[in-house]
Amino acid sequence: MACSSYKNKTVQLIKCFCGCSDMTISEVRRIYTLSNSVHETLLDPEATRLLQKFMETRRSGDKNEAEQYLEIYEKCAEFLAEHQRTFTQDEVDELVDMGLPYDLEQDLSRRMLSADRTDINRGLYRIQGKCRNEIEASSDFRDFRDAIADKMRRVPK
Structure with a gap:
């Protein structure tokens, strides 16, 4: 009933x-x-x-900048969720292929070489912050x- x-x-x-x-x-x-x-x-x-x-x-046509930044933001979220996985140059390259700006690529590559997951995560959060700002400005x-x-x-x- x-x-x-x-x-x-x-x-x-x-x-x-x-x-x-x-x-x-x-x-x-x-x-x-x-x-x-x-x-x-x-x-x-x-x-x-x-x-x-x-x-x-x-x-x-092609994706505009805001769409690219949204994709990058989401990919960083995926990387941040993968706690056990080793972060490598392949992940940096994947973000670059999506349109990651050069300065952020360089910063993340430096962090990746340190192999310190906390430092890498800070770099990923920094990228997300940049993406968020760019999306907001779009x-x-x-x-x-x-x-x-x-x-x-x-x-x-």
């Missing part, structure tokens, strides 16, 4: 930017709140995925926030 209480409830859904999925109104509100901060947005996997999809839908993130705000205006009160 407990399930019968859900029979008459409807869930309102809003289309994702790419049309791939529907979002509940509470999810739109949650992401709208997160979108006030690039940092908070990037810490939330669903909000990050939505930002990524938003940038993809606007792309014509018109892509401002447009993303505006698009979320526009979705919020369509949400019934």
Whole structure:
């Protein structure tokens, strides 16, 4: 009988930017709140995925800088999560292939040679900070926030 209480409830859904999925109104509100901060947005996997999809839908041709910085940010997060793995030049090269700026490459390479995981992690966090700042400064993130705000205006009160 407990399930019968859900029979008459409807869930309102809003289309994702790419049309791939529907979002509940509470999810739109949650992401709208997160979108006030690039940092908070990037810490939330669903909000990050939505930002990524938003940038993809606007792309014509190669990835722009903001997309590259988002990819680098996420790759650094993967490396930071791998505590047991040895960090090598291959990982640095992978970030370089994604568009890591030269000064950050040099800094990370120096840290990698020290083989001190704490120092390497500081370098990865430094890269994430640079990426976060670049994403925040991009018109892509401002447009993303505006698009979320526009979705919020369509949400019934």
